[in-house]
Amino acid sequence: MNHLKKIVTLILLFISTYNYSQLGFCTGSKGDAIFSEKFGNGTTYGPALPAGITNYTYISGNPNDGFYTLFYRTNLYSTWHYSLDHTPDATDGVNGKALIVNANASTSGDFYKRTVTGLCINTTFEFSAWVMNVYNPGSGFCGASEIPINVRFEIWNDTETVLLGSGNTGNIIGTSTPIWQQFALVFTTTNQTSVVLKMKNNGLGGCGNDLAIDDIEFRSCGDLTTISSPSTVGSIFSTCDATASIQLQATTSGTSTYFYQWQTSTNGFTWTDIAGANASTYTTPSLSSTTYFRTKVAQDAANLSNDFCSALSDVFTVSFLPGPSNSVNNGDVTICSNQGIPSLSVSSEPGSSVNWYDAPTGGTLLQANSLTYTPTAGGTFYAESYFTASNCKSASRTPVTLTIVSLPTVSITGTNSICSGNSTNIILNGTPNTAVTYTIDGGATQTVFINSLGNATIPTPILTANSTYNFLNATSNALSSCSATLNIPFVINVNSTLTAFISGSSTICSGSNTVLTFTATPNTTVFYNVDGGSTQNLPIDSTGIATLTTPNLTSSSTYTLTSISSSGVNSCTQTLSQIFTISITGLPTASVTANPVSVCSGGSSTLNFSGTPNAIITYSQNGGTSQTTTLNASGVASVFVLNIISDTTFQLIEATLPGSSSCNQLISGSALVSINPTPMASFSGNLNYCSNEPLDITLASDIVGTTYSWTVTQNGTIGASSGSGNTINQVLSVINSDGNATYFVTPSYNGCAGTTIEIDVVIHALPNPIVNDGVICLNNSSTPSSQFYTLTTGLNATDYSFDWYFGGILIPTASGNSYNANQVGSYSVIATNNATGCTSDEVFATVSESIQGESLIINQSGTFSDNPTISVTVVGGDGPFLYQLDNSDFQTSNVFFPVSPGFHTITVVDETFCTNLTATATIINYPHYFTPNGDGTHDYWNIRGLSSNSEILIFDRFGKLLKQIFTNQVGWDGTYNGQTMLSDDYWFTVKYTENGSEKLFRSHFTLKR
Secondary structure (H helix, E strand, O other): OOOOOOOOOOOHHHHOOOOOOOOOOOOOEEEEEEEEEOOOEOOOOOOOOOOOOOOOEEOOOOOOOOEEEEEOEOOOOOOEOOOEOOOOOOOOOOOEOEEEEEOOOOOOOEEEEEEEOOOOOOOEEEEEEEEEEOEOHHHOOOHHHOEOEOEEEEEEEOOOOOEEEEEEOOOEOOOOOOOOEEEEEEEEOOOOOOEEEEEEEOOOOOOEOEEEEEEEEEEEEEOOEEEEEOOEOOOEEEEOOOOEOOEEEEEEOOOOOOEEEEEEEOOOOOOEEOOOOOOOEEEOOOEOOOEEEEEEEEOOHHHHHOOOOOEEOOOEEEEEOOOOOOOEEOOOEEEEOOOOOOOEEEEOOOOEEEEEEOOOOOOOEEEOOOOEEOOOOOEEEEEEEEEOOOOOEOOOOEEEEEEEEOOOOEEEEEOOEEEOOEOOEEEEEEOOOEEEEEEEOOOOOEEEEEOOOOEEEEEOOOEOOOEEEEEEEEEEOOOOOOEEEEEEEEEEEEEOOOOEEEEOOOEEEOOEOOEEEEEEOOOEEEEEEEOOOOEEEEEEOOOOEEEEEOOOEOOOEEEEEEEEEOOOOOOOEEEOOOEEEEEEEOOOOEEEEEEOOEEEOOEEEEEEEEEOOOOEEEEEEOOOOOEEEEOOOOOEEEEEEEEEOOOEEEEEEEEEOOOOOOOEEEOOOEEEEEEEOOOOEEEEOOOEEEOOOEOOEEEEEOOOOOEEEEEEEEEOEEOOOOEEOOEEOOEOEEOOOOEEEEEEEEEEEOOEEOOOEEEEEEEEOOOOOOOOOEEEEEOOOOOHHHOOEEEEOOOOOOOEEEEEEEOOEEOOOOOOOEEEEOOOEEEEEEEEEOOOOOEOOOEEEEEEEEEOEEEEEEEEOOOOOOOOOEEEEEEEOOOOEEEEEOOOOOEOOOEEOOOOOEEEEEEEEEOOOOOEEEEEEEEOOOOOEEOOOOOOOOOOEOOOOOOOOOEEEEEOOOOOEEEEEEOOOOOEOOEEOOEEOOOEEEEEEEEEEEOOEEEEEEEEEEEOO
């Protein structure tokens, strides 16, 4: 909108008023959009629409009259509404854009133009768009002169010569808030398969007529198809069930034959064809989440896949209603059996109520529509929440428990007469999980708990006097208020203490018996058992002593006192616990082994004794003096025997248990330690070898089965190492000249090592002839056969003999230490040491040929050149060549620059050194500075290389002549009439002769101090 223009009349408001009754929407079912223009997304302007889409001019910013832009919001001027595009972020992506136009009556033509191809004939289509007047009349900018927007929709044939349909939106005045409005044009093709869609400016220029356009769509329009289901009324089926499957029915309003393709979606936006679902009815699979269904409709099955020729039904939704959250238990209740029963309660979320049941699932309804329930007996009851509007139930029922605790009862039993110094147990039986309080002899109140089995035990302390336990109250652990009064006394009478004990021998030899003495309170009966058997009794007379002789025992036996009883009115029984064990000592035994059983002469062996623990073992060595050793508590002992030089037998004699002289016996058994023989070693085989030749030394012994191991020392050789085996076949090499290796071989038989022998092996070096590749140098006129290259081996002909080969073929006449090769190709030589017979490896050299350069042509830059250069041309030769200036490094380039003034030597060689040419050149130039400070470097200035009669005149910057010199003199020393000249630039002229002509050169140089 141009904010500078002024509107002076309201008449224009009425000029643009048209009949727009032609516009309307498809009243049937629509197809998917054939195209949808949403203008992209983002926070930047643009981009510009492709050419031919609009007659307006694009601007990347606020549009003036006749301009448009694409942007994600509309308030590009303060007088325009703030609005996002029609579908912000929903389908366009984040920050979706709209087409924003500042309309102008002088800009006739199209807001938007689009050609659509591939249409079906005789088919109805809908062309729609969303439009908004962006002008905000609340700004007061246009006042009564506001120009409304008015958009014309047109549809033309593909040549834009026949108008197929049109309609106007009519005037749309600015509103107080931004309002998007949708308009559509419906038309039917006859024989057209392509059309041109247009949206045109139908308003006037002036203050206003500013609009935004978005979501332009073009889609087919067919007969109305609706979807219904016998399971519900309307297009939504809602269920509380976790899963559901229903039948759908598609009904199309026309009379033609219709074909269907059912589709499904999980979000209502993305649709997927259901394979095989092509009838007017469709039964869904079992569903568990919200699912959408629709169907494509066409009058030809082939058109179901063509958006231009098919329509879409309305959408049928299968939704799953949620149930309420589980009820919240307000607290389980526990009461005593002597109390009244209270109500149980739960809480549930708003909009829900509760039914009470006697089971977690199924069961009997106890009470409906109530948050409370009063049971008639204890138990667990189940509250189920449900929404009162949908009757959808909670996922599970909430248990609420009423516990009725019985009033506890207790009975008390136990021994009420004991001996002094003993204790007893008081037994309580009663209601499980009950706390019972009591006092002892009127003391402090104590508590004992009856367990879940309904019993408890109170152990008394050791009693020496009568004691009374008075039981007071019994209280349920489940409910502290559930308590019963007892007041039950329990009296324990205490009698005098009874004693008894057993004495006698506790250890006897196997097969003997012993006498046990029972000492006890006189005139009592002692009860005991033997080895845990049945209880026996022994009367004690007035002396208080009784004896008992055991049977002959071969194994240990235990006598256990269990109790002692007195008789009479105040009788009592005293529990006893003495255990008297008679241990049986078996006759000691032993055995002996030796490890090892065979040793080398002078070797040692260990005697290993095993037998009865702690027994003393007597034995002899080869029938000599008896010796003893004592077995430890584990029944083992070891004796280390040294310096065994002959076969030796160790014989067992007797085994004795210490402290019991009657427990001993003679024993047998022996161990033999034999002596292994000692081997002697020898060897056979050559002791002189060439370098890299395998050794062939065989080891032997006077005893079959001898093994050998060796160590080795080397002198000037490598490859020898310690090893073992019957042969030494290592490969040794010399380091430089001849060397040797000494093997120290030790024979061994059954672990007995014999005397080590030495084997000294001499290793001779191989001849090392060295031959180098060479070149037969030729000039342009010589032939290869007239020249030769001498191959030398570096070895003398006295100590060595030689075999020469050319191309792998022996040269019969060549046997010297050198050979003159007059053919190009591959040569080789093998040298043999005449003294050792050792031959060298075959050594190869290649002889090639090269044509040498004949002369040099030197080209150099002129006198006093700014870039002194010398270039060299080689006449003849194969090359490539290397070039050297004076003593500098050789280079591959034949050009030298920059070159210092003076005399120079140029050297040229080739890679084979057949070419070796030199030439000279003189570069004439002047020094650009000198430093006359007496250090011996650059102390004088002169020009070298000119003829001796060349005259040089030196001037200061003002043209004053300072010095005349000649090139054959030492030069100027930087003084004038004996005075030192300052650091400055100085000028000179020089007269010289070049190529017979006299020349004059002028320039300047610097004096530095």
